[in-house]
Amino acid sequence: MDLIQHGHLFYVTGHVPDGKDPAAVDRKLIERYGLNISKWARARRKAEGVASVQYVRCGRFFVLIATKGRHEFFEAEPNIADVRRRPIRFAGYSISYRRGVDRRFHVSVRIAPDEYLKLKSYLVALAAHRSVENLMAEFQRVPFEPYAPVRRQLLNILRAVNRVRGAAGFEPVSHSCLRLSRRVVRPFEGVNAAPEREGAEPR
Known part of the structure; x- marks a missing residue:
């Protein structure tokens, strides 16, 4: 990045x-x-x-x-x-370079649209059929690092889940189930990265 x-x-x-x-x-x-x-x-x-x-x-x-x-x-x-x-x-990530609210360009790392929709559909489908504890565990298993755009996506999914639970008269899922601080990793980091040298940087 x-x-x-x-x-x-x-x-x-x-x-x-x-x-x-x-x-x-x-x-x-x-x-x-x-x-x-x-x-x-x-x-x-x-x-x-x-x-x-x-x-x-x-x-x-x-x-x-x-x-x-x-x-x-x-x-x-x-x-x-x-x-x-x-x-x-x-x-599963979408990595782009886009203008922010400050009108300056920034690197944006978010869940790719198709992956996001699959994840949202899966969790919303469970919303009225699982306990709070079970749903919290599902959110905690989400594999994506919480870059700022990812955090917004996960909060949107959580709100959708809680709308379904609210309509069914169930207790909402707390946002404490979301990991909102990320480990210091890069999307291209991996065990088998290319050798480190000028012009070939492992990410």
Whole structure:
């Protein structure tokens, strides 16, 4: 996410096919796009109008993401997306770069729309058929880290659950079941991340 905040807005995603060595794919992409360079060389390129391209992998999922500028990446990759218009989808999250209430752009990490609707439908369907304790346990098992947009999504689901329970004359579920502070992790963090080096940052 730090990359997005620092201007890396144009990306492609991919998956390492089963049977292929992820480390070999790392080497191929890093060599192809000349990513294994020093920060000094990167600074010189930036001054010359050359884009900065970074490679991030978690398990078999990877992202190549670039700043604005000239680079072979823009010529070689046919399906480049802009994170401001098309969020990165990974592990049930939707990661985008959008304007906040302060009119400034910020990285936004939220539950992807389809995942959110599935989760909401599941919990609302249980609302009038489970005890408060059972529902609290269900909310506590939600696997998503409570980034600010995720917290708002979970509070919306909780309100929907309590509307159903209220209509049925049942006790509401307390918001204390929600984890509202997050562990210091990144959506791309993982055991099998690409080796740490200039241009290939594990996230």
